[in-house]
Amino acid sequence: MGSALLLFAGGVHSLILPVRGSAEGFTASSLGLLGTGWAIGYVLGCLTAPRLVGAVGHTRTFGVMCAFAAVSVLLQAIVVAPWAWIPVRAVSGFCFAGAAMIVESWLNDRAQPSTRGKIFGIYTMVNLAAVTGGQMVISAGDATGFLFFAVAAIVYCLALIPTALSTSESPTPLTSVRLNLPALWRNSPVAVAAVFLVGISNAAFGTLAAVYADRVGLALTSIALFASIPVLAGALSQVPIGFASDRMDRRVVLLAAAVVALAADLAFVLLAPEGRTMNLFLVGVFGAAIFAMYPVIVAHANDHAPPGTSIQVSGGLLMVFGLGSIVGPLLAGVLMSEVGPRGLFLTTVVAHVVMIGFTLWRIARSPAVALAEKGTFKVSGPARAATPETAALAEGQMEAMPFAQPTDPPDNPAQDLPPAKEAPQH
DSSP states (O other): HHHHHHHHHHHHHHHHHHHHHHHTTOOHHHHHHHHHHHHHHHHHHHHHHHHHHHHHHHHHHHHHHHHHHHHHHHHHHHSHHHHHHHHHHHHHHHHHHHHHHHHHHHHHHHHOOOTTHHHHHHEEEEHHHHHHHHHGGGGSOOOTTSSHHHHHHHHHHHHHHHHOOOOOOOOOOOOOOOOOOOHHHHHOOOHHHHHHHHHHHHHHHHHHHHHHHHHHHOOHHHHHHHHHHHHHHHHHHHHHHHHTTTOOOOHHHHHHHHHHHHHHHHHHHHHOSSSHHHHHHHHHHHHHHHHHHHHHHHHHHHSSSOOTHHHHHHHHHHHHHHHHHHHHHHHHHHHHHHHOOOOHHHHHHHHHHHHHHHHHHHHHHHHOOOGOOOOOOOOOOOOOOOOOOHHHHHOOOSSSOOOOOOOOOTOOHHHSSSTTTTOOOO
C-alpha cells in the first residue's frame, strides 16, 4: 500500500512538472535540468539511505522521506521558477530513492524462498499500475493550476500511514552498495557501456517526453498517454525479450532492441509526426525497446559475475545508470532548445548508435556465455524506479559480497571467475 501510494504520487509529480513548466514558458534546457536534478538526488539517496536507516530506523526514515517529498511538491507550486524547481526536484529524488529502498527492504525481509518470485512480480506490477495511474490522472483536470500539486502532496503524506501504523518489527539493515567501475568493467564492458547509454536515453525521454508531446501540439490526454504507453509497452515486451535472451546471446538481443529503438528515433526525427495516432504508435514501439534493455543488461552482467556478487553487480550498474540519467536530460534539453522538439530524439539516436557500435565490437571480440552457465532473466519495472534493494529482493540475498578481481579478458565467464573455483552453474 505504501509503495503504491508513493509511486502514484511520483507519477503525478513527474508529469505535472514538465506540463506546467512548458505552460509557464520554461526553456527546454531548464526542464531538462529537472531530470538531472532528480537523478542526482536519486543516486545520493541510494548511497546514503542505508546510513540514515541505521541511525533512526525504517519507520522514522520512511516518514521523513514522504514528508519531505510532499514539502518539495508544495514548494514547487508556490515558487514557479526554474531556479527553485531544479534543486527541490533533487530533494524529491533523494526522498523517493530512500522511501523505495525501505519498502523493498521490508518485502525482502518478509519474503520466503517459495514466495519471493510471486512477491517480486506483484510488487513490480503494482508499481507499474501506480505510476501509470498517477500520470493518467493529469488528464482529468487543469494542469496549469494548483490542483495536481496538492494531489501529489496529499498522496505522498498518505503513503507514510501504512508503515507508521504497522506493528511489524523493522527489517534487517538496507543493502549497501558501492560503485566500483573497474570491477564492473572487468566483469562486462558491454553491460557498463550499455547501461550508461540506456540511462542517457531513458532519462532524457522520461524527463522531456511530455515537453515534446506538448510542443508538437498534442492535447493533455494524449500527453499523458505519450508518457504512459512506453512504460506499459516496455513491461509487456520484456516477456518475449526475456524468453529470447535466456536462449541466445543476450548481447544479440540487446542489439536487436537497440536497432528497433534507433528505427523509432529516426522516425521521430525524419518524419516529425504531428498527429496523435502516429505519435502514440511510434512511442509505443520506442518504449517496448528502451524499457526492456535494462533487465537484459543486468542479466548479461550477472551471467559473468562470480557467485555471491549479483547484488553488488546489479547495484553498481544501477549507479552507472544513474550517472547516465544525470547526463541525458541535460543534453536533450540543450538540443531541444537549439533545434526544437526533435532534439529529444536526436539525443536518443546518438545513445543508441553508440550502443549498437560498441555491442557489435564486443560480440566480434568475445564469445557468448554458454547456455548452461546463464542465469534467468527477471522482468523489472523502469530502472529509474529501481534501487540496490530491488536487486536484493529479486535475488533473495541479504548482502552483497565484494567483487572478485579477475585478470583474464572480460566477457568470458569461465575466465572471469576466481581461478581456484570452477565456473558456476548459474
